[in-house]
Amino acid sequence: MGTEFKKPIPAGQIKEQRLTEEMASEQPTELSGNFEADLQHLRSLFHDSSDLVIRRFRLPIPEDLELAMFYIDGLVDTRVVDQDIMRSLLHLSRMESVAEKLKPGNALDKIKAYLLAAGEIEASGEIKNILHTILSGDTVLLISGSKEAIIVNSRGFETRGVQEPTIEAVVRGPREGFSENIRTNTGLIRRRIKDPDLVVETAIIGRRTGTDIAFLYIKDIANPNIVADIKAQVQNIEIDAVLESGYVEQLVKAHGASLFPQMQATERPDKAAAGILEGRVAIIVDGSPFVLLAPVVWIQFFQSPEDYYEHSWLSSFIRLIRLAATVFSLFLSGIYVALTSFHPEMIPTTLALALAAARTGVPFSLLAEILIMELLVEIIREASVRLPGPIGPTVGIVGGLILGEASVRAGIVSPLTVIVVAITAIGSFATPNQSTAISIRLLRFPFIFLGASFGLIGITAGIILLVIHLAGLESWGIPYMAPYAPYDPTGQGDTVLRRDFLFQRTRPRFLKPLDRYRLPGSGFDKEGSDGTQS
């Protein structure tokens, strides 16, 4: 709050500007209908790139009909191009029944109607659209004498298949993860929610990358105002490149200065589906296996899809452990520094003596000692992520065990420091959400400094600042700390503790869903919801 961030120039303004530029350069925006001119124009727009394939051919009957086919080699499924387009065109046009109907004037309609064996066909005369479809892997058929071209879906580029998610691993639960292909991803969600009210809307952002984006939400659950808001904000992004969903997440961030994620990135279709069913919007960005969910609240970053697949008592216990781990990784080193430097009287006497004994011979101050160790752990962690698969864990073990042991033996750090740092490091792995885990790793350092300068009072001051910050965050009008502040009884069934499904009759109210009820019996009427608004 308060900090002003440079807002991108509104898209409308830029589009207008570009429109006037286009007019000035006198580039045609539509096909002219002159076959040779259009062909040359399209060819020139690609600057003779070597992967652009232009295939000219003629349909012999009744009189020669000239055609040209455009596609990008590597993006198309050549089987579709050869069999379903070329072969069917050339073969079927020889059939007399078809040939009679085919005249130069109605070629486009007849080809569309009779001669193509491909599923998805569209006619368009807009050059911008044609370019985008060619670049997306479609095949474009230019027909002489026609002001429109036929666009045939022939996308068939190499993609990674549906594989097991790596970051958000679960013990129990589906093993499918999103892949880089937007259609695969929408399909993965569709397969889980067979509801015609699940809406998939697409948009294109990124001036140069022309990245496809899909918004998924359930029409009669998600609050229409929030959906409209999210869509408008994402579509208004004016940047040349969107290569990953992280771009979108950062560019529509309402509180830019905050370290806390304001959208949830997930690579699990079951998690995305659960979010959509609660009334959230899923944003799929082509080329990214991470699907964004918005709006978000703080507590959901500590929830794993697995929690819903086990008994509610077990998952509540695991959530408590997870939260404790997060608290440890955030505060433990700071509290350790505070206690040993300022409040030794709080520690039981025997432990205090053991502490003092362990620290004799350590040349550094406690602050320096813990900073050295924390830094070391961070380096090991980063190194083991960068290293190729099988070596990574080895480095972790070598780094952790050998270095820790050796530095204690060498008298550089005390054993208790190693224990504390190890706990904070392990604790940060227990957070299911990657972005939250990283922000907590980072926030640990201010707490160490606060603990070292003001003791427990400093830590409390840090917590106060953190709480003020979190209470001030909002995600599309929904307070970040909901359902705790403002307290929402309907949302309490699924926070740190998870109640049994049968006790969670309603969806959390704080997401302002249209259809509030999950279970029948508590009023199945959609009119009875007070989340409805004008």
Place this chain on the structure above:
Amino acid sequence: MEPNHNSVTPLQAVAIIVNTIISARLLILPRELATEAGNGSWVVLIVGGLIMLAVAALYTVVGRQFPGSTLPQYAVTTLGVFFGGLVSLLFAISWLLMATLSSRVFAAVIITAILPRVPLEVGIIVMLLLAAHLATKDVGTVARVHELFFPLVVGALFLLIIPSLVRINGWQLLPLMEFDGWRKLGRGTLVGLTSFLGFEIVSLFIPYYEQPEKAGRSHTLGLLIVAAIFLLVMMGCLGILGKANLVHTQWPTLTLVRMISFHGIFERLEAPFLAVYVVVIFTTMGSMLFGVVDIISDLFKIKSRTTWPYLLALPAYYLAIKPPNIVAVEQIGIMFTRIRFGLVLAAPLLILFIAYWRGKRGDPDEKPPKQP
């Protein structure tokens, strides 16, 4: 109704009242009460609480009389720009002084009890800046901060005080009543009364209430929770220390905590108690400075409140380090709270009277003012 994210829920109203009233004064309250009323302290606390409930009802009535207006707004509507502004400024000054005194008392406690190496000035300035930081936020955020800290404030106080209650000696509480003349009783009641000061901050939050019809209930519940905590602390101090010791103990509440220990885990609980108490003080000071900022920005039509509230820490800091020692601070505090009580009591009465006389009422359909 669409819940507005910048509105205050009934629970948040309770949290605001409890967090604001419980302040640094709780550390010395048992001594103050024991000095004036002795074993009859619980009576004056209850009487004071009851009177304050009536005063709180007064604020609820004024607030509902002018829906959509905060204290400075309806003060200006009824009393005119000059007198209304003056009354509002008096409130602002009283809140600023309250925050100042809190920071000074608390810094002194921290430094004496757990952080002897930290200079007094650092303690004061840290507390003031934390509070000023809250004052830069909007109503919704302030309400949510109070709500989030509410369980911590109440829970920590109960958790730390209930274990000490097992040490109460029943005979220390006897006689259950004490009557030393009307004058003494009156002074005792005044202490009891003024210990509940701070709830008048709700006059800034009432127009944002999500369910204005529940305002009275929230205010009563808040005051009752505070009264329960005060009574527990008072009885604990009296029952453990006895009247004779209590009147000579600097910070009796802290002494109460000092007696608890969980052997094998924590030897002493002073440091964590004071660490939690930072939150207690912060919520009070934050409310007070928020009130100052709200009144100033309302009177002088300042739209943005993102940076300048931090400047409030300067005069507050200057005032906080002015008194030479903690005894002087306490004397100033006692004097100041009496004047403040007069203001808190007189202002709504005056406004109600003038409003009735001049026939002015707020527009019942008025929307809450927009926050920056």
